[in-house]
Amino acid sequence: MPPKKKEPEPEPEPEEEPEPEPFVPDVLTDESLDAFYATYYDSATDDPDAATAALATSLGIDDHLTDGRAGAKLDFIVNTLSFARDGGFSVAQTHALFDLALLLLKIAADDDVDFTAAEGYFKNRLVMNVSATPAEGKFTVDDVKVISAHFASGFFAHFKLFAFMYRRAQALEQHVTKVRVETAVRFPGLYLSLPEEEHEAKLVARAERAEAARVAKEEEEAAARAEEERARKEAEEEKRRAAEEAYANSKPKTLDEAVEHAVRTKMALEKAALESEYKAREEQLMEKISVLEAQLAG
Secondary structure, three states, X not given: XXXXXXXXXXXXXXXXXXXXXXXXXXXXXXXHHHHHHHHHHOOOOOOHHHHHHHHHHXXXXXXXXXXXXXXXXXXXXXXXXXXXXXXXXOHHHHHHHHHHHHHHHHXXXXXOOOHHHHHHHHHHHHHHOEOOOOOOOOEOHHHHHHHHHHHHHOOHHHHHHHHHHHHOOOOOOXXXXXXXXXXXXXXXXXXXXXXXXXXXXXXXXXXXXXXXXXXHHHHHHHHHHHHHHHHHHHHHHHHHHHHXXXXXXXXXXXXXXXXXXXXXXXXXXXXXXXXXXXXXXXXXXXXXXXXXXXXXXX
């Protein structure tokens, strides 16, 4: 018998491409969704800005008013939730659409994912949520058509714009403001407290030290002024003597100058003699006073 032919080995199934992980920690709770719809669509409040701000807080999206990426992310999520409500999707289906929107934003930020790969990720995730029979959180074939058309006209029509925004580094300006706050002076600790008598004595000693410092400062200033006055008088006397000496050594040119010169010279000599005499008498008087004081003291 001829040998049996080898049966061909089954071809390995193609491995599915790993999907990027969705954004974390964006978690949409039922309470956050209900509050968003109530504020966004309620005619009584009619405040979409407050609704989006509350949604941003619940999802942990910070600085959506100043950060372009955070603002675009919030707008994309709000658009997706509005589409889910207008399309009549259930709460579970809305959560599935929310996760799908986060996946697309994650794809937009991945440098290694091009347009074709992004479409593949989107289709794989959407197919995972399709069911032939009604099921919680699953979509029908008709739902898939509506969802595909929505994201095709929104995200994929502007894929390059999303990629440009999330993949390019942003230039940010940081401003720091220093706020100075005046705080109250701390009370001294109880361990520093003193009895009343010691406290009063401490105040008296402090006042005495301050008074002594004031008196010493005044005496120092007075001594400095006296020294300045003495130096000034010595300079004036030296200047006067130099002038007299220069005049005495000068030669008169006329008879009147000769007479004046002789008179001044005579007066200078008499003045010097009188000063010497008075100085001698003053010294004698001081000696007598010292002797008398010693006798009185004895």
